Amino acid sequence: MSAGERSLAGWGRQPRTVGSVSEPTTLAVARESIAPAHGGSLIPRGLGRAYGDSACNDHGRVVVCERLDRFRSFDPRTGLLEAEAGTSLDAIIRTFLPRGWFLPTTPGTRQVTLGGAVAADVHGKNHHHRGSFGGFVDVIELCLADGSVVRCSRDQHPDLFFATLGGMGLTGLILAVTFRLVPVPSAWVNVDYRRTRDLEHTLATFAEHDARYEHSVAWIDCMARGRRLGRSIAMHGSEAAASDLPVPWRGRPWDLSVRRAHTFPFTPPCSLLSPTTVRIFNELFYHSHGSGRRVVDIHSYFYPLDGIHHWNRMYGPSGFIQYQAFFPRESSHAGLRRLLGEIVRSGAASFLAVLKSCGPADGALLSYLEPGHTLALDIPYARGTIDDLCHRLDRILLDHGGRLYLAKDAMMGPTTFRAMYPRLPEFLTVKRRYDPNHLFSSSQSRRLGIE
Amino acid sequence: MPFRPLFSHPPKLPSHPVILVVGATSLIARELCRRFAARGWRIVLAGRRGDALEEIAADLRVRWPIEVTTLVLSPQDPGAADECVARANAAVAGGIDGVVVCHGKLIQEEDRFLSPREIRDLIDVNFTTAAVILGTAAAHLEQRGGGFLAAISSVAGDRGRQSNYNYGAAKAGLTAYLSGLRNRLAVKGIPVLTIKPGFVATPMIAGTPAEDSVLTATPRRVADDIDRAILRGADILYTPWYWRPILLIIRALPEAVFKRLRM
Ligand SMILES: Cc1cc2nc3c(=O)[nH]c(=O)nc-3n(C[C@H](O)[C@H](O)[C@H](O)COP(=O)(O)OP(=O)(O)OC[C@H]3O[C@@H](n4cnc5c(N)ncnc54)[C@H](O)[C@@H]3O)c2cc1C
Numbered sequence: 001m002s003a004g005e006r007s008l009a010g011w012g013r014q015p016r017t018v019g020s021v022s023e024p025t026t027l028a029v030a031r032e033s034i035a036p037a038h039g040g041s042l043i044p045r046g047l048g049r050a051y052g053d054s055a056c057n058d059h060g061r062v063v064v065c066e067r068l069d070r071f072r073s074f075d076p077r078t079g080l081l082e083a084e085a086g087t088s089l090d091a092i093i094r095t096f097l098p099r100g101w102f103l104p105t106t107p108g109t110r111q112v113t114l115g116g117a118v119a120a121d122v123h124g125k126n127h128h129h130r131g132s133f134g135g136f137v138d139v140i141e142l143c144l145a146d147g148s149v150v151r152c153s154r155d156q157h158p159d160l161f162f163a164t165l166g167g168m169g170l171t172g173l174i175l176a177v178t179f180r181l182v183p184v185p186s187a188w189v190n191v192d193y194r195r196t197r198d199l200e201h202t203l204a205t206f207a208e209h210d211a212r213y214e215h216s217v218a219w220i221d222c223m224a225r226g227r228r229l230g231r232s233i234a235m236h237g238s239e240a241a242a243s244d245l246p247v248p249w250r251g252r253p254w255d256l257s258v259r260r261a262h263t264f265p266f267t268p269p270c271s272l273l274s275p276t277t278v279r280i281f282n283e284l285f286y287h288s289h290g291s292g293r294r295v296v297d298i299h300s301y302f303y304p305l306d307g308i309h310h311w312n313r314m315y316g317p318s319g320f321i322q323y324q325a326f327f328p329r330e331s332s333h334a335g336l337r338r339l340l341g342e343i344v345r346s347g348a349a350s351f352l353a354v355l356k357s358c359g360p361a362d363g364a365l366l367s368y369l370e371p372g373h374t375l376a377l378d379i380p381y382a383r384g385t386i387d388d389l390c391h392r393l394d395r396i397l398l399d400h401g402g403r404l405y406l407a408k409d410a411m412m413g414p415t416t417f418r419a420m421y422p423r424l425p426e427f428l429t430v431k432r433r434y435d436p437n438h439l440f441s442s443s444q445s446r447r448l449g450i451e
Numbered sequence: 452m453p454f455r456p457l458f459s460h461p462p463k464l465p466s467h468p469v470i471l472v473v474g475a476t477s478l479i480a481r482e483l484c485r486r487f488a489a490r491g492w493r494i495v496l497a498g499r500r501g502d503a504l505e506e507i508a509a510d511l512r513v514r515w516p517i518e519v520t521t522l523v524l525s526p527q528d529p530g531a532a533d534e535c536v537a538r539a540n541a542a543v544a545g546g547i548d549g550v551v552v553c554h555g556k557l558i559q560e561e562d563r564f565l566s567p568r569e570i571r572d573l574i575d576v577n578f579t580t581a582a583v584i585l586g587t588a589a590a591h592l593e594q595r596g597g598g599f600l601a602a603i604s605s606v607a608g609d610r611g612r613q614s615n616y617n618y619g620a621a622k623a624g625l626t627a628y629l630s631g632l633r634n635r636l637a638v639k640g641i642p643v644l645t646i647k648p649g650f651v652a653t654p655m656i657a658g659t660p661a662e663d664s665v666l667t668a669t670p671r672r673v674a675d676d677i678d679r680a681i682l683r684g685a686d687i688l689y690t691p692w693y694w695r696p697i698l699l700i701i702r703a704l705p706e707a708v709f710k711r712l713r714m
């Protein structure tokens with residue numbers, strides 16, 4: 001590797017790539033780094049929380065946006081915030097939660113940038129009510145392949161707006177984002193826990209309660225087989241009023257005194273997650289969460305994993321993939337049953353299996369959620385067998401009209417991709433319009449045949 | 452394991468002091484300003500590019516309800532440094548209580564001799580302008596009877612090396628100048644901080660081999676160190692701390708050995 005070249009991977013720590021990295025510190029420098037004179041394809045990168053290779057560009061250029069982290073303006077009457085694309089959700093929460101504002105919807109980690117949130121059109125636990133992040137975005141300021149800067153929105157360059165939302169960095173470098181924060185009565189969530197017996201019961205619990213709660217998520221025990229397949233702890237959450245809080249916080253409902261995060265200190269020589277350890281963990285988790293209500297702070301409810309930095313290291317040096325599947329409502333029961341059955345049969349232990357409900361799509365051309373359910377699970381990477389397993393899982397998805405989430409994908413092939421994303425041709429038309437020479441390209445986009 | 456000097460006294464400051472940050476567009480300064488603002492300190496951002504200063508000011512204002520002013524020091528104006536402190540004093544009610552000088556320029560001189568122009572430029576940017584601003588600020592603070600001075604020098608000023616002795620010489624001059632000011636202002640209870648970073652991951656060293664060194668620190672870590680040193684009223688800060696022992700060894704090498712090393 002020569003100067004400026006770095007070994008890069010996504011959060012799943014594989015595949016590993018080599019990229020020539022630049023880290024602009026101002027928007028002006030970021031724009032210069034696009035200049036065609038520099039040559040070679042390029043992909044923007046945020047905090048690298050996408051699991052696969054979407055923010056990697058093997059033997060190409062990678063523009064890391066982390067340092068484009070300035071706020072530009074905030075309007076306390078409307079909640080409209082404009083900030084540079086490298087600003088992390090963490091910085092936004094730190095600044096605005098103490099003033100009573102929170103993200104309208106949030107992924108399961110605070111450590112993502114605004115650019116990454118827009119490029120993957122991320123979703124939270126309230127998709128069934130609020131849709132994905134893009135629904136709250138008013139303006140995207142984008143640097144195009146020719147170095148020009150455009151501001152796109154639903155009215156200005158709508159084609160570019162809906163291709164950039166969920167467009168995985170392939171339309172241009174997002175410089176700044178204007179989006180809406182929402183007022184919250186406190187930094188806490190009222191959570192109702194419900195233990196379910198099997199998949200049918202889990203989905204019935206969602207169907208019964210989703211409408212009444214802002215947030216809905218279930219943790220599924222992937223070790224449970226047979227008639228227990230799909231048993232879970234469902235966690236429905238709604239905003240907690242100041243009067244619901246533990247006494248010490250009632251007078252200061254937005255003040256979460258800094259909680260200390262722990263760091264997973266090193267990469268063990270092999271994965272710590274053997275089928276046995278996972279089975280024990282899952283058994284404990286399932287039985288320790290009874291049914292009932294608790295008031296939980298925002299960090300514990302939305303970001304349980306952010307408490308341990310680099311938790312991805314526990315999968316050992318070979319890394320892991322996260323398989324996140326979407327099934328439309330009509331077929332989600334049958335699809336989820338087959339998918340879970342396949343996972344259980346394969347013995348590929350999953351530490352996390354998270355089920356969420358989804359609502360209407362937001363018009364982004366490559367966005368992947370519609371009314372239905374999405375299931376995300378981790379699979380330790382095992383060369384050889386994992387390709388096979390993923391192909392079988394993809395097959396199940398295709399049979400049920402399902403789709404894979406690009407922010408998690410590390411394995412999919414071009415044919416599967418085309419079959420799952422019917423609006424791909426529209427996306428390609430817009431991409432060719434604004435990036436005729438395919439300057440913006442990632443390891444993922446080449447794997448998926450986006451040329 | 453930061454080094455704690457024996458005799459330091461925190462600076463005397465009002466509850467919302469005004470700090471003049473020169474070279475505010477530097478990445479280290481950007482991080483430092485956020486720490487000042489989080490405490491409610493008011494800031495005058497000085498630098499040569501108005502638009503870049505405004506971006507920083509906007510960020511600070513959105514984050515904290517504080518007063519931020521910008522001061523453009525035109526590079527075309529040779530007297531810009533002379534007027535800097537006076538203009539900052541005029542720009543904010545009550546005048547300034549502290550100064551941090553952050554601007555600096557590095558030219559790699561590994562494989563060539565610099566031109567006369569480059570040599571003058573390096574000494575002018577790294578030493579002369581810094582000295583002029585610190586000198587005028589010292590007079591102002593002495594009269595006011597409180598506050599603090601701080602400037603970013605460099606470990607490169609501790610011993611001249613073939614790869615950057617023009618830069619190093621200017622920084623050595625700055626280090627000596629700060630030591631003199633400290634000596635002079637100590638009796639007035641005005642601390643003067645000499646900041647000596649090692650490698651810091653900023654645009655200054657982008658593209659040089661130092662960028663990928665294991666010793667290279669983040670601007671955040673360095674800004675944390677500087678912020679704490681200012682609050683403590685420290686004298687000399689090596690940041691991160693490991694540069695202190697490293698430089699102890701480098702300074703102790705006999706010249707006969709040192710002159711043959713490639714560094
Ligand atoms: C623990 C964990 C939990 C998660 N939970 C969820 C969840 O609940 N819901 C969900 O939707 N996602 C979730 N994710 C995925 C994550 O939200 C997305 O992958 C997000 O895109 C990561 O943002 P990033 O800043 O790290 O971007 P990166 O991972 O660095 O990049 C992701 C994509 O965004 C593009 N991109 C980044 N910055 C820019 C820019 N400035 N301009 C143009 N393109 C850009 C990249 O090119 C790449 O295609 C989770 C991830 C983790 C690790």
Ligand SMILES: NC(=O)c1ccc[n+]([C@@H]2O[C@H](COP(=O)([O-])OP(=O)(O)OC[C@H]3O[C@@H](n4cnc5c(N)ncnc54)[C@H](OP(=O)(O)O)[C@@H]3O)[C@@H](O)[C@H]2O)c1
Pocket residue numbers: 474475476477478479480498499500503553554555556576603604605606647648649650651652653654655656
């Ligand atoms: N990075 C390191 O490894 C390192 C190590 C030791 C010491 N330092 C010192 O740390 C300080 C901050 O630097 P940094 O690392 O944060 O680098 P940086 O982000 O590149 O900042 C450099 C700063 O110096 C200003 N500057 C550059 N050339 C100038 C000129 N000719 N006239 C006036 N101002 C000029 C820049 O202003 P513009 O934004 O307008 O260009 C900018 O504010 C400097 O004094 C540097 O010498 C750095």
